[in-house]
Amino acid sequence: TLTQLEGRAIAENSMVVLLQGLQGEVTTVDLRNESTARGRVVNVDAFMNVRLEDVLYRDRRGKLTELQDLFITGRNVRYVHIPDHVDIMKTMQSQLAKIHRVRNFASHGGGRKEYELLDWSLELTHNTLFLFP
């Protein structure tokens, strides 16, 4: 089973960390099967499983359904739309900081290594962002 340790490690090494920062935002998720779901982000985990609430779901044929709670398996996610007002870099920085605060709290003095990891993660994600203009 996936430990929280591994979950954080996976998240901080990938763009999922951006999606995790979207908690509370209303956004649209495009699924691989051409359907879409628009709702408020409740949670995104390390495998990009997305949980939304108060959802308007549009299936492939365009039929609309309201869903109270929706869980989309990560494998089925094609796009997650980032709302225009969301500052991507700031969101990622604060998410990474959260991860490292959790780790810092546990490590009592391993703080130095966490800052290295933070800088490296930021650099990696910053460089990755250039691929997605």
Next chain:
Amino acid sequence: MVLLKNLRPPTEGVRHEQAETSVVMDGHQVGCGTLYIAETRLSWFDGSGMGFSLEYPTIGLHAISRDVSAYPEEHLYVMVNGKLADENGTEMAERPANREEDDRSSSGGEDDDDEDGAITEVRFVPSDKVALESMFSAMCECQALHPDPEDDDSDNDFEGEEYDVEEAEAEHGHADIPTFYTSDEGLSALTQEGHATLERLEGMLAQSVAQQYHMAGVRTEEPSVEFEEGHGETGTAALTPSYLEERPRGTLQIFRAVSVCFVL
């Protein structure tokens, strides 16, 4: 129509069990029975020993539907990738016509159906609507236990080592593992706070440049007059043990590194 297999309900890892639950599959009423949301798979039995199960990796999404305009009763909606197969492995429902891209002729392979985008819509309709939230949550938990093993983007490959406190303590016997930076590396790794502290400490050391100190067994003769730009090298020299003064530069590097590590 749906052909049910003669399966047995799971006995272990059942996160939620819901009796009096009807099943509707792609619009067809299957019957009324008990839903078992277990860690290994999702299964349902009609009470006479017949039932079916769903594997979590095949489930694309699940949701609570309270929209009676879409379906007249509140229920747990589950979308399965592909079409379900019966005992013989043949597909239970017709495959959609849009199969041009798919050359493989198979009998119920989920991957093939995935390419087509064929899905199976399963509705679990409990008589107790209050249970829907628990059913939904239990499914979320179980779904999270089955992450996709093959990921299209390999960014999730984790090759680095996460700093594990317990592991470090087990190896070294203490949480603090000292390493040395060169002065440049060390300075760039400092936070603003760290920089401020370092400047303060170096300022304090610089004040002692003209005096001799006798500190806990460390005696200095004359302070070194070597300066480096802006870093109060003489201040640091005031605390240098005399036997190290023959090689001031390398030593001072080490002392700076130590003080940098200290402030971090």
